[in-house]
Amino acid sequence: MAGATENTHLLEMSNITKQFPRVLANDNISIYLKKGEILSLLGENGAGKSTLMNILYGLYKPTAGQIFLKGEEITINSPKDAIRYGLGMVHQHFMLVENLTITENIVLGNEPGRMGILDYKAARKKVKEISEKYHFSIDPDTKIESIPVGLQQKVEILKALYREAEILILDEPTSVLTPQEVEELFMVIRELRKKGVSLIIITHKLDEVKAISERVYILRKGKVEGERITSKVTKEELANMMVGRSVVLTVEKEKKKILHSPIFSIKELYVKSEKGVDAIEGLSLDVRPGEIVGLAGVDGNGQSELAEAIMGLRKIESGQIFFKGKDVTHLDTKGKIRSSFSFVPADRQKLGLVLPMKLSENLIIGLHDTEPFSNGLKLNLKYIDEYSSRLVKDFDIRTPSVSVPVSNLSGGNQQKVILARELSRKPKFMLVSQPTRGLDVGAIEYIHAEILRMRDAEVAILLISLELEEIFALSDRILVLFEGKIVKEFIPEDTDEKEVGFYMTGGSKDDRYGQNG
Amino acid sequence: MGKMVKPLFITLIILLLSCGTVLWLASNFYGILMVIGSIGLFFIYKGIAANREKVKEDLKRFTLTLSIPLIGVIIAVIIGAIIMIITGYDPIEAYAALFYGGFVRNWHVSVLNAAPLIFTGLSVAFAFKAGLFNIGAEGQYYVGAMVAAFFGITIYLPPVISLPLILLLSGIISSLYNFIPALLKVKTGAHEVITTMMFAHIARYSSSIFIRYMGGDPNTSRHPYVTYPILESNWLPRFQQFLPHANYRLHTGILIGIFFALFVYYLLYYTRIGFEIRAVGLNPNAARTQGISISRNLFIALLFAGFLAGLAGFNQVNGLDHKLFENLSAGYGWDGISVALLASSHPIGVIFTALLWGALDAGGQFMQRTAQTPNSIVEIIKGIILFLVIARYIYAYIGNRIRKRRGFVKAST
Ligand SMILES: Nc1ncnc2c1ncn2[C@@H]1O[C@H](COP(=O)(O)OP(=O)(O)OP(=O)(O)O)[C@@H](O)[C@H]1O
Ligand SMILES: [Mg+2]
Numbered sequence: 001m002a003g004a005t006e007n008t009h010l011l012e013m014s015n016i017t018k019q020f021p022r023v024l025a026n027d028n029i030s031i032y033l034k035k036g037e038i039l040s041l042l043g044e045n046g047a048g049k050s051t052l053m054n055i056l057y058g059l060y061k062p063t064a065g066q067i068f069l070k071g072e073e074i075t076i077n078s079p080k081d082a083i084r085y086g087l088g089m090v091h092q093h094f095m096l097v098e099n100l101t102i103t104e105n106i107v108l109g110n111e112p113g114r115m116g117i118l119d120y121k122a123a124r125k126k127v128k129e130i131s132e133k134y135h136f137s138i139d140p141d142t143k144i145e146s147i148p149v150g151l152q153q154k155v156e157i158l159k160a161l162y163r164e165a166e167i168l169i170l171d172e173p174t175s176v177l178t179p180q181e182v183e184e185l186f187m188v189i190r191e192l193r194k195k196g197v198s199l200i201i202i203t204h205k206l207d208e209v210k211a212i213s214e215r216v217y218i219l220r221k222g223k224v225e226g227e228r229i230t231s232k233v234t235k236e237e238l239a240n241m242m243v244g245r246s247v248v249l250t251v252e253k254e255k256k257k258i259l260h261s262p263i264f265s266i267k268e269l270y271v272k273s274e275k276g277v278d279a280i281e282g283l284s285l286d287v288r289p290g291e292i293v294g295l296a297g298v299d300g301n302g303q304s305e306l307a308e309a310i311m312g313l314r315k316i317e318s319g320q321i322f323f324k325g326k327d328v329t330h331l332d333t334k335g336k337i338r339s340s341f342s343f344v345p346a347d348r349q350k351l352g353l354v355l356p357m358k359l360s361e362n363l364i365i366g367l368h369d370t371e372p373f374s375n376g377l378k379l380n381l382k383y384i385d386e387y388s389s390r391l392v393k394d395f396d397i398r399t400p401s402v403s404v405p406v407s408n409l410s411g412g413n414q415q416k417v418i419l420a421r422e423l424s425r426k427p428k429f430m431l432v433s434q435p436t437r438g439l440d441v442g443a444i445e446y447i448h449a450e451i452l453r454m455r456d457a458e459v460a461i462l463l464i465s466l467e468l469e470e471i472f473a474l475s476d477r478i479l480v481l482f483e484g485k486i487v488k489e490f491i492p493e494d495t496d497e498k499e500v501g502f503y504m505t506g507g508s509k510d511d512r513y514g515q516n517g
Numbered sequence: 518m519g520k521m522v523k524p525l526f527i528t529l530i531i532l533l534l535s536c537g538t539v540l541w542l543a544s545n546f547y548g549i550l551m552v553i554g555s556i557g558l559f560f561i562y563k564g565i566a567a568n569r570e571k572v573k574e575d576l577k578r579f580t581l582t583l584s585i586p587l588i589g590v591i592i593a594v595i596i597g598a599i600i601m602i603i604t605g606y607d608p609i610e611a612y613a614a615l616f617y618g619g620f621v622r623n624w625h626v627s628v629l630n631a632a633p634l635i636f637t638g639l640s641v642a643f644a645f646k647a648g649l650f651n652i653g654a655e656g657q658y659y660v661g662a663m664v665a666a667f668f669g670i671t672i673y674l675p676p677v678i679s680l681p682l683i684l685l686l687s688g689i690i691s692s693l694y695n696f697i698p699a700l701l702k703v704k705t706g707a708h709e710v711i712t713t714m715m716f717a718h719i720a721r722y723s724s725s726i727f728i729r730y731m732g733g734d735p736n737t738s739r740h741p742y743v744t745y746p747i748l749e750s751n752w753l754p755r756f757q758q759f760l761p762h763a764n765y766r767l768h769t770g771i772l773i774g775i776f777f778a779l780f781v782y783y784l785l786y787y788t789r790i791g792f793e794i795r796a797v798g799l800n801p802n803a804a805r806t807q808g809i810s811i812s813r814n815l816f817i818a819l820l821f822a823g824f825l826a827g828l829a830g831f832n833q834v835n836g837l838d839h840k841l842f843e844n845l846s847a848g849y850g851w852d853g854i855s856v857a858l859l860a861s862s863h864p865i866g867v868i869f870t871a872l873l874w875g876a877l878d879a880g881g882q883f884m885q886r887t888a889q890t891p892n893s894i895v896e897i898i899k900g901i902i903l904f905l906v907i908a909r910y911i912y913a914y915i916g917n918r919i920r921k922r923r924g925f926v927k928a929s930t
Binding site: 345353 | 802
């Protein structure tokens with residue numbers, strides 16, 4: 001491609017195969033990376049992208065295949081080796097120590113100073129140097145716990161740069177970021193390339209592939225399906241290659257008449273965060289049957305506290321929640337699930353799944369003590385397996401069987417497990433937070449269609465999402481959440497992403513006070 | 518396969534397995550052949566019923582699970598041999614005596630040793646599944662033993678009534694003994710390691726008072742003090758009653774232990790109670806999000822763990838000793854921790870690790886007598902096995918911590 005000869009390849013993975021028990025995750029994959037290039041890896045959930053990158057970073061051993069760096073064969077047995085060869089990786093879930101400063105986090109494991117005593121001054125100076133070199137604006141002394149996700153990600157990147165990474169791997173770096181943060185990340189990436197760093201980026205967002213990278217590999221079922229120059233390929237073509245059929249990139253939502261009065265209401269709710277400060281301050285909202293209410297907001301404005309309070313997982317300081325006219329403010333989680341609440345939490349690994357338990361067990365947890373999943377005390381294992389197999393098929397969960405631990409599934413497939421469970425519960429009220437985080441375009445199409453189908457079946461849906469695109473695609477009504485309050489309400493047809501984004505970041509102060517006072 | 522053949526085949530396997538087990542435990546070595554035969558039949562049955570691939574995989578997983586403790590045992594045996602060579606003993610002679618004593622000659626002693634360990638091992642393993650460390654199984658053992666002795670002396674009823682009654686009473690009262698630790702855990706978060714340990718000491722020393730009250734008079738009887746003997750109608754049936762060649766001390770407590778191991782397995786993997794307990798143990802946050810009460814399950818787990826450990830006391834008093842000795846370091850609770858760890862908390866595994874532990878003890882004594890090798894070598898071997906098994910956990914734990922600290926996450930998804 002593009003007249004690339006052997007010696008211009010900075011990195012080459014050749015004929016990589018990775019066999020997990022009963023899953024061939026990588027099937028004879030060969031890819032290369034040129035110096036100063038931004039390369040995308042695209043592929044449906046479970047295609048083997050993370051596995052391939054984990055092999056490169058020394059976390060998995062390939063069953064077969066070779067890795068060449070600057071033409072020479074290398075073996076990478078651990079992340080330590082990978083770092084030594086100038087590789088850096090930013091994982092989807094960051095691993096920063098909350099109560100340490102940015103500097104401390106960056107130098108951890110590689111501290112300047114003698115005999116285990118941290119030379120904080122030297123460390124701080126070095127961190128400052130690097131961040132200035134790449135035009136990052138950070139204060140090296142702030143603690144991780146007080147900075148937003150976007151900045152945390154920059155810290156992760158700085159960490160790799162501090163270890164002098166020449167090749168940076170980013171596994172789904174944008175799935176947790178707001179659009180503005182994505183923009184900033186892209187600026188950082190371009191800056192890095194200018195300084196000679198080469199990058200491999202995994203993403204499910206076709207726009208991003210086109211916006212940031214020069215070349216893209218499309219993976220499918222463990223194989224390389226194709227390689228394209230991004231400027232010469234359309235989004236539709238990419239989607240087709242990836243899923244093997246044509247995909248509707250934005251589902252058409254039919255306007256629906258809402259007939260009923262609210263089935264779910266929150267009145268003047270106050271909830272405190274872990275730190276004891278008010279996270280939700282006097283929030284009120286209504287959701288009617290057959291309506292999707294989109295709650296737009298920048299991460300950290302009370303989304304998770306609100307969701308937990310609604311589900312009975314967090315103490316409500318004051319205010320009330322009504323469902324079907326009954327006061328359910330202090331109904332516990334089980335009671336809420338029984339009265340047909342469904343909940344898709346944003347943090348899938350912490351709240352959504354019991355990772356070491358079987359896929360089938362994760363599909364029925366919550367309803368495990370009801371008919372027909374159990375008769376009396378006994379679990380109805382036969383029915384559970386049948387039911388799970390059905391959901392696996394319906395939701396296209398890629399797994400060798402329903403009895404593997406759910407931790408063996410790829411990130412996107414884990415998300416599908418939660419969605420399958422919650423959507424199949426026949427809920428009357430559904431609270432979905434970041435439902436399509438980490439899903440491929442095909443899966444998003446399916447999930448969006450399912451959510452809309454539920455709406456048409458008169459389910460009341462409260463959608464919390466950091467992605468405006470998703471909010472606009474699904475919502476019948478948009479509420480903007482800022483600092484624990486609803487600051488604005490929109491009908492999607494009458495507004496645009498820009499206007500909503502403006503209110504998400506606080507809007508103008510006068511305007512906001514004008515609203516409330 | 519015909520509709521009739523299938524249940525018949527299964528019945529045959531179960532019959533062969535249970536008869537084989539009983540015979541084997543009673544030192545009849547055709548028994549072990551029957552056990553092996555039934556396992557073979559089981560796999561043949563599976564091979565016909567299901568697809569070959571799956572059977573192969575199950576076998577593979579089975580051997581993999583077994584290999585972890587087995588490797589530990591082998592390494593420990595090698596290190597033990599080295600120590601013996603250095604200190605001037607003949608390891609081959611010693612091990613021959615150990616094996617012969619533990620698994621052949623004094624097998625009945627091994628079985629007697631194993632019986633209480635199955636109960637305490639199950640107790641610790643069950644609590645582990647809920648993410649709890651029932652380090653106080655030792656204390657619950659004493660409570661169970663005291664209750665068993667008290668009612669064994671005082672209840673005079675036909676055995677079919679009195680034995681189940683005493684079993685239940687000693688189990689239930691021991692489980693109540695865990696009520697306060699459970700309450701403290703749920704209400705204040707006080708760690709069960711501390712609280713059950715404290716309660717263990719209380720129970721241990723209370724047993725001295727109990728024994729003196731129940732007949733162990735310091736003025737008349739000699740050390741160690743004992744209670745009055747329990748009524749003969751409250752003795753557990755002995756193997757000799759239906760297998761004349763069995764050792765006269767060998768009692769059926771071990772069969773009750775195996776029954777409870779199967780029961781715990783069933784409870785954990787086939788009922789919703791076990792389902793919730795495992796979910797709470799593996800990810801309490803996710804369990805809570807699905808409406809599973811964490812405190813309720815911790816409560817159940819600790820109480821049932823107490824129940825199981827208490828049965829160890831019942832087993833010793835009603836099965837073996839027929840009275841309660843003053844013995845402040847019985848150690849069944851502590852050994853139960855080892856047995857559970859070695860079995861990776863698998864209830865069926867506990868049966869085998871308890872038998873192994875029991876055989877090491879029995880074989881060690883035999884070795885000391887016949888090969889003049891000090892019994893302490895067995896303690897060293899046990900220690901090394903445990904160390905290797907625990908090291909596996911520590912390694913995983915520290916490994917994760919370091920990787921986290923260094924920012925190397927586990928493989929991303
Ligand atoms: N540790 C493991 N054990 C067994 N199978 C695994 C393991 N890790 C991944 N797999 C399997 O390998 C396949 C590829 O997984 P991988 O995580 O590489 O997918 P991915 O392309 O990153 O998908 P996603 O977009 O959903 O993150 C999946 O089918 C998954 O089930
Ligand atoms: Mg992935």
